[in-house]
Amino acid sequence: xAISYNALAQSLQGRSSCFIPKPLCIGDAKQRSRxxxxxxxNDKDIALQAKVDxxxxxxxxxxxxxxxxxxxxxxxxxxxxxGFANREALSTTITTRKATFFSRSRSTLWTKxxxxxxxxxxxxVYLDCDRDSIIYLGTPDGPTCHTGAETCYYTSxxxxxxxxxxxxxxxxxxxxxxxxxxxxKRKEESTLPQEGKPSWTRRLLTDDALxxxxxxxxxxxxxxxxxxxxxxxxxxSEMADVLYHAMVLMSKRDVKFENVLExxxxxxxxSGIEEKQSRxx
Numbered sequence: 323x324a325i326s327y328n329a330l331a332q333s334l335q336g337r338s339s340c341f342i343p344k345p346l347c348i349g350d351a352k353q354r355s356r357x358x359x360x361x362x363x364n365d366k367d368i369a370l371q372a373k374v375d376x377x378x379x380x381x382x383x384x385x386x387x388x389x390x391x392x393x394x395x396x397x398x399x400x401x402x403x404x405g406f407a408n409r410e411a412l413s414t415t416i417t418t419r420k421a422t423f424f425s426r427s428r429s430t431l432w433t434k435x436x437x438x439x440x441x442x443x444x445x446x447v448y449l450d451c452d453r454d455s456i457i458y459l460g461t462p463d464g465p466t467c468h469t470g471a472e473t474c475y476y477t478s479x480x481x482x483x484x485x486x487x488x489x490x491x492x493x494x495x496x497x498x499x500x501x502x503x504x505x506x507k508r509k510e511e512s513t514l515p516q517e518g519k520p521s522w523t524r525r526l527l528t529d530d531a532l533x534x535x536x537x538x539x540x541x542x543x544x545x546x547x548x549x550x551x552x553x554x555x556x557x558x559s560e561m562a563d564v565l566y567h568a569m570v571l572m573s574k575r576d577v578k579f580e581n582v583l584e585x586x587x588x589x590x591x592x593s594g595i596e597e598k599q600s601r602x603x
Contacts, residue, residue: 374416378409382454390455393421393434393442395462397583399496402442402466403434403474407456419444421458440464498579501566505573526570533571540564
């Protein structure tokens with residue numbers, strides 16, 4: 323069972339004035355193993371401090387006081403990077419909403435983006451069922467990997483075993499984003515001289531009228547699966563057609579699927595009726 327820290331993090335956000343300087347809260351060796359989050363001494367903050375300590379006490383830190391910490395893109399699902407966190411790193415992440423880790427080589431905390439400004443803005447924190455690994459779920463401000471890659475995972479083991487030259491330049495992607503990558507590649511190819519029979523995607527990319535007519539056609543066929551009470555598999559098939567053709571249009575408009583998911587995420591806490599009323603006429 324995953325444990326979410328979202329509610330606690332929301333309570334902590336904006337309480338920077340309640341913390342005392344770090345040197346004061348880890349004044350001796352015994353205290354360094356504890357969270358350095360210290361609140362002003364009123365009942366509400368003391369209770370909140372107790373919640374933080376209880377959560378941190380429940381994590382199965384290893385013999386060095388560390389746990390694996392994985393950063394994941396909340397919109398794409400991409401695994402951005404993996405590091406390690408101790409109590410203080412997790413406390414800092416919860417309070418600052420910036421993904422913070424513990425450097426084993428330098429024996430110090432570090433916040434992703436502190437030198438590159440490519441921060442990972444944490445929206446929630448999860449623990450796994452054994453409480454010995456952590457996920458920072460958030461949105462990256464830019465490339466996560468020090469190489470400039472979007473994520474640190476771009477080397478396919480199977481491609482390497484098959485001697486594929488592109489094995490070191492292939493982001494680990496889900497089905498949806500693999501499709502987006504293929505469409506993007508076809509878009510780049512559409513500017514080059516055509517060789518052989520053109521792909522369907524290329525035809526759509528070079529013919530706006532055809533693309534729009536196909537989206538309307540596929541959307542109608544999707545609706546007919548409901549109206550005509552067709553098999554559920556037909557609904558999935560027609561939805562796949564709608565999604566594919568819509569993604570081709572998005573590519574023409576230089577819109578990434580991640581942008582769409584971000585819009586949807588921001589609507590979660592808003593009434594659909596209110597959202598429609600707020601749109602610019």
